[in-house]
Structures are given as C-alpha cells and as structure tokens.
Amino acid sequence: MTRAQKRRAIQLRRNLYTAVIVSVILILAALLISRFTLKSNAKSEHEMYLYYTSVTVSAGDSLWSIADEYHTVECGDMRDYIREIKRLNHLATDDIxxxxxxxxxYYSADMK
Structure with missing residues (x-):
C-alpha cells in the first residue's frame, strides 16, 4: 500500500468515525427532546387546579356526605380529606x- 493510499484510508476512517459520532449525538438529542415534549403534553392534559367553594349545610347533611360529593382522586384518602375540611373550618369534631x-x-381540570 502506498503512502497516499494509507493517508486516504486513514482519512476515510476518520470521516466514518465522525459520521457515527454525529449520528449518535443527533439521535440522543432527538430522543431527549421528544421525551420532554411528551412529558409536558401529558402534564398539561391532566393538570388539576385546587379551588375552594362555600357550602351551606342542609338538614340531614353530614360532613362525610358533603365530602363525598366533592372528593376526587387528587384529594387523596377520604379521611385525610375530611381532616382538611375540618382544619379549614376550625371543626374539632365531625358534627355540623x-x-x-x-x-x-376541590380539584378541577378547568382553570377558573
């Protein structure tokens, strides 16, 4: 193999390595961008907002029946939700x- 052929082979090998490295970097960048885009889209589709409403207790209502009406998965465990209602309203017992x-x-997907 002549000197020119060796230089040409080395140059081709360098070009191949460069092309492989650039391709890998581009693929990784595309994967990262798509991952963050999918996460932000998923987050915005299921984002819930916390709101407060005032409820007037009617005859026969209990704290549990009112809580059951407004409770959603985002509120967590029903007992914790009841505790939060009692804390917000300065109630020592479940009596209303x-x-x-x-x-x-309560939580809502609608931004008000």
Whole structure:
C-alpha cells in the first residue's frame, strides 16, 4: 500500500468515525427532546387546579356526605380529606349543623 493510499484510508476512517459520532449525538438529542415534549403534553392534559367553594349545610347533611360529593382522586384518602375540611373550618369534631357554611376544597381540570 502506498503512502497516499494509507493517508486516504486513514482519512476515510476518520470521516466514518465522525459520521457515527454525529449520528449518535443527533439521535440522543432527538430522543431527549421528544421525551420532554411528551412529558409536558401529558402534564398539561391532566393538570388539576385546587379551588375552594362555600357550602351551606342542609338538614340531614353530614360532613362525610358533603365530602363525598366533592372528593376526587387528587384529594387523596377520604379521611385525610375530611381532616382538611375540618382544619379549614376550625371543626374539632365531625358534627355540623343545618345552616352552617363550610369551606370545601376541590380539584378541577378547568382553570377558573
């Protein structure tokens, strides 16, 4: 093999290595970009917002029946949700009376 042929073979090998490295970098960049794009789309589709509403207690209502009406998966365990309602309304027990106004937290996908 002549000197020129050796140089040509070395140059071709370098070009091949460069092409492989650039291809790998581009593929990794594309994968990272698509992953972050998919995550942000998924997050925005299922994003829930916390709101508060005022509920007037009617005769026959219980704290549990009112909580059951507004409870969703985002609220967590029902007992924790009841504790949060009691904390927000400064209630020591589950006892509520008709005519009382309660602040109830709830989640909604609608941004208000």
């Amino acid at each position: 009376h008709a005519g009382a106004a309660l602040v109830i937290p």
